[in-house]
Amino acid sequence: MVSETNAAEIERRRAEEAEAESAEIDRTPVRTYWQLVRQRFMKHRLAVFGVIVLIVLAAYAIVVPFVTGDDWRQTQLFRDDAPPELFNEDGEFTFAILGYNENGQNLFARLGKATQTSLTIGLAAVVIIVVIGIFIGSIAGYLGGWMDNLLMRFVDIMLSLPALFVILMITAFFGQGNVWVIVLAIGLTGWTTAARLVRAEFLSLRDVDYVQAARALGAPPQRIILRHMLPPAMAPIVVAATLGIADSVVVESALSFLGFGIGGESASLGTMLQNAQNYFFSGPLKVVYPGTVLILIVLSASFLGDGLRDALDPRQRVEK
Amino acid sequence: MTERHTGPLLEIKGIKTHFFTQDGTVKAVDDVTFAIGHGQTLGVVGESGCGKSITSLSVMRLIERPGRIVAGEVLLNGENLLDKSDGEMRDIRGDQVSMIFQEPMTSLNPVFTCGDQIAEAVQQHTAVSRREAWDRSVEMLRIVGIPDAKRRASEHPHQLSGGMRQRVMIAMALSTDPDLLIADEPTTALDVTIQAQILEVMRDLREKNRMAIMLITHDLGVVAEMADEVVVMYAGKVVERADVRTVFGSPHHPYTQGLLLSIPRLDERRERLQVIKGTVPSPLNLPTGCLFKRRCPHRMRVCDVAPPYQELGPNHFSRCWLTPAGEAPSVGPDAEGPEAEQAAEALTVEAR
Amino acid sequence: MATYILRRTLQAIPILFGVALVSFAIIQLSPGSPIDRFRTPNVRPETLENLVRLYGLDKPIPEQFVSWITAFVQFWRDDAWGYSLVDGRSVRDTIVDRMPATLLLGGTALLVTIVLAVPIGILAAVRQYSWADKAITTFATIGYAIPSFLLGLYIAYVGTVIFRGAFPSFGMISLTGEGRGTPLDVAWHMVLPVTSLAIQQIAGWSRYVRAKMLEVLNQDYVRTAKAKGLSAAKVTYKHALRNALIPIVTLFGLTLPGLLSGAVITESIFSWPGLGLLGLTAVQNRDYPVVLAFVMVGGFGVVLGNLLADVLYGVVDPRIKY
Numbered sequence: 001m002v003s004e005t006n007a008a009e010i011e012r013r014r015a016e017e018a019e020a021e022s023a024e025i026d027r028t029p030v031r032t033y034w035q036l037v038r039q040r041f042m043k044h045r046l047a048v049f050g051v052i053v054l055i056v057l058a059a060y061a062i063v064v065p066f067v068t069g070d071d072w073r074q075t076q077l078f079r080d081d082a083p084p085e086l087f088n089e090d091g092e093f094t095f096a097i098l099g100y101n102e103n104g105q106n107l108f109a110r111l112g113k114a115t116q117t118s119l120t121i122g123l124a125a126v127v128i129i130v131v132i133g134i135f136i137g138s139i140a141g142y143l144g145g146w147m148d149n150l151l152m153r154f155v156d157i158m159l160s161l162p163a164l165f166v167i168l169m170i171t172a173f174f175g176q177g178n179v180w181v182i183v184l185a186i187g188l189t190g191w192t193t194a195a196r197l198v199r200a201e202f203l204s205l206r207d208v209d210y211v212q213a214a215r216a217l218g219a220p221p222q223r224i225i226l227r228h229m230l231p232p233a234m235a236p237i238v239v240a241a242t243l244g245i246a247d248s249v250v251v252e253s254a255l256s257f258l259g260f261g262i263g264g265e266s267a268s269l270g271t272m273l274q275n276a277q278n279y280f281f282s283g284p285l286k287v288v289y290p291g292t293v294l295i296l297i298v299l300s301a302s303f304l305g306d307g308l309r310d311a312l313d314p315r316q317r318v319e320k
Numbered sequence: 321m322t323e324r325h326t327g328p329l330l331e332i333k334g335i336k337t338h339f340f341t342q343d344g345t346v347k348a349v350d351d352v353t354f355a356i357g358h359g360q361t362l363g364v365v366g367e368s369g370c371g372k373s374i375t376s377l378s379v380m381r382l383i384e385r386p387g388r389i390v391a392g393e394v395l396l397n398g399e400n401l402l403d404k405s406d407g408e409m410r411d412i413r414g415d416q417v418s419m420i421f422q423e424p425m426t427s428l429n430p431v432f433t434c435g436d437q438i439a440e441a442v443q444q445h446t447a448v449s450r451r452e453a454w455d456r457s458v459e460m461l462r463i464v465g466i467p468d469a470k471r472r473a474s475e476h477p478h479q480l481s482g483g484m485r486q487r488v489m490i491a492m493a494l495s496t497d498p499d500l501l502i503a504d505e506p507t508t509a510l511d512v513t514i515q516a517q518i519l520e521v522m523r524d525l526r527e528k529n530r531m532a533i534m535l536i537t538h539d540l541g542v543v544a545e546m547a548d549e550v551v552v553m554y555a556g557k558v559v560e561r562a563d564v565r566t567v568f569g570s571p572h573h574p575y576t577q578g579l580l581l582s583i584p585r586l587d588e589r590r591e592r593l594q595v596i597k598g599t600v601p602s603p604l605n606l607p608t609g610c611l612f613k614r615r616c617p618h619r620m621r622v623c624d625v626a627p628p629y630q631e632l633g634p635n636h637f638s639r640c641w642l643t644p645a646g647e648a649p650s651v652g653p654d655a656e657g658p659e660a661e662q663a664a665e666a667l668t669v670e671a672r
Numbered sequence: 673m674a675t676y677i678l679r680r681t682l683q684a685i686p687i688l689f690g691v692a693l694v695s696f697a698i699i700q701l702s703p704g705s706p707i708d709r710f711r712t713p714n715v716r717p718e719t720l721e722n723l724v725r726l727y728g729l730d731k732p733i734p735e736q737f738v739s740w741i742t743a744f745v746q747f748w749r750d751d752a753w754g755y756s757l758v759d760g761r762s763v764r765d766t767i768v769d770r771m772p773a774t775l776l777l778g779g780t781a782l783l784v785t786i787v788l789a790v791p792i793g794i795l796a797a798v799r800q801y802s803w804a805d806k807a808i809t810t811f812a813t814i815g816y817a818i819p820s821f822l823l824g825l826y827i828a829y830v831g832t833v834i835f836r837g838a839f840p841s842f843g844m845i846s847l848t849g850e851g852r853g854t855p856l857d858v859a860w861h862m863v864l865p866v867t868s869l870a871i872q873q874i875a876g877w878s879r880y881v882r883a884k885m886l887e888v889l890n891q892d893y894v895r896t897a898k899a900k901g902l903s904a905a906k907v908t909y910k911h912a913l914r915n916a917l918i919p920i921v922t923l924f925g926l927t928l929p930g931l932l933s934g935a936v937i938t939e940s941i942f943s944w945p946g947l948g949l950l951g952l953t954a955v956q957n958r959d960y961p962v963v964l965a966f967v968m969v970g971g972f973g974v975v976l977g978n979l980l981a982d983v984l985y986g987v988v989d990p991r992i993k994y
Binding site: 154156161164165168169173174175273281284295 | 686691693699813814825937955967
């Protein structure tokens, strides 16, 4: 009766718990490193937001110029500063969601092209930064000693140069308006942080057991560096590269803004901003559009970078 | 020294301190009750994470978000500290109740001199001049056995060794002549030889000042040396409480027994140390009923129900279903006998 | 301490040397020659050759470098840094002329930054998770993400369009009118560019101050201070802040170089006649002597700033002994 129900209930609970107990022991799942990374990353809402925004922007930069073709520089007749429209008078579909600028160019298409240009330059510059950074950082970190000292003095010298100004110098002197010069200029001045990161990782990895073992087995330095030391050092590199993209895009925009960047009729976020300076009163939105894209790039890249940093190496958890 | 109040110096009744985290509520301290008399030393023992530190921080009301004391009373000389205002608590902290912590290497502020830090405590609670406070701190340093006290007082913490820093902490804590010293694992981070010295300092001062000590540790050796009474904690609850002789001589709770058995002994020949099987349960995933049941060698079916906090004798309590003689209970699903069932029902309702 | 400073100064010399080397190399490697500006159809080849000899451009490059740098270090001489290819003035004089404007702008911005960012950062740290903290962190993140030139642009926009010219966005002093040239006039002109510089810096600084304060507030010695019964104010401002100040003070030292190399972009947007603008126009005009001098001044500023940061660190942290 009553006591039976109680006893039965206790019995049931006990069985439940016994199962839960054994399940718990079996339950500890084996997750791979990457699954854990992904899990930690997803917890960062801001970082996820950053990824989404970046993907959207990248899509914008790829798709829109492709779809609109030449519209970004094609001056449409009688469309100077025209308001947004979807179909022009011939009934053709135009993608003029943001209207036209003072030259009758499709602003939406132009913005897309500008984003494409800026992002491409940013990415290319980051590639150079990462390559040089890894190269110098790994040598310094692996060899240590006088070579390390020498390379770090070199880094100090590079850091003592006024960066933006040197980039200005390089772009102005070596070929203004040349995309490759710009990419090289940004890349050649921006590798210092990456190099330091790699060096720091390598210095601490040198004494790690598996590296010592590899050396004892007679593995050549290249193999040790590439196979054993570089992979764990990649985490901070990835973070630095992400932030570096934003940085490089900003530098490129600043260059173009000052008149040292892409030349001619090319569109980049910087040139659009420089142009917009003249239209404060008449066309204030011209400042807003490229500026917003630029801010979005920087914000989402920095959120992404933060999320990656926490996901890849939770030890480094800095106060959020 | 404050006026003596009849009754124990410190009484903790039913304290519950919970932490409300994103992953769930952690019941770090869940219904803890004990008392410390004037001049008495209470040892609080348990594994890491059992809630002993949180208990001490609760007494000092130093619990911060996301933690909160959700229930219970802390009676110091009969007055409930939980009712006091912030200002009143600040007067009590460092004056009537002082605390020293586990990590002497980081517990002192690196930018101020040792003497300044002690003098600060003195000036906070007594109306003396800077000169007098400084003199007092030099005196305290001398008392705790720091050689060349005057010079040391003008030095910064990083210039002192770990053992000396802990002495400085003790000097600071005792400079205001507190009634109660809470020592949270004061010797854990130190060498064994230094440990002996520190304990001696504490014993000396305890003698001289008739000071009560709440000594938190996981080291039973320290407890045996210093404590009058012992409280054993597990997963946020008190599982046994008794005077020190009883705890070491005839421990009742299986956890206490396990702790004592796992101490390596010189007079035994063993190949393996005896351990308590299993691990402390995660605070977010506590078992129902007795929290120790998964690791207990005496586990019974009745343990799925929360055990009563039995009074086994004068000042000996144990949170276990076993009888004082250590046998299966006379009531409950593991018991035998016809009265068993009825009593089981009554008991179950109670204990749940 | 004195020996430390001496040692650091000696270490700085090869770095400055390296800076000189790199900038000289960039100029030498770039196509064109300093005398190209004189190459008009009317100029005879012999004149050009004379110019080349005059400027020492026919000498081997290492020799050019040596003669340049030996002259450069003798900064007390009027001709030490050469003469501008554009206006013929002594480069050293031009730089000295323009430096105060830049220092004024940068110095004021830094002052504003410190006065505002430190309390804001402390507030955010002490009231972590409160709405104040969230607001401050959001503002700081966004402010930090906006590129400086964009911010300058927007501030100029706000000042010009929204406030209808209440604040000038051009130059350092008014061109006409009675009050021109007075400190008040200059101050009025400084409002927009300083705001632009300061917002960016405040965003960065307050994040840093907040982070450092939080780090310190989690330290054991803060817990000890509370256990001693000290008031919240004493714990925060005496025990915690004093420790957080150490990295903040070094940040101050590291920010100083930025003052010298001038806010190139800000000066450009607001036409502020400082070093930054000077450098910019020099690059545009291929005025190599000025460009070189500018880089060297910037490099010197960085080295000085680093040294200052380290020295301040040693002063403020009793654990460091030089």
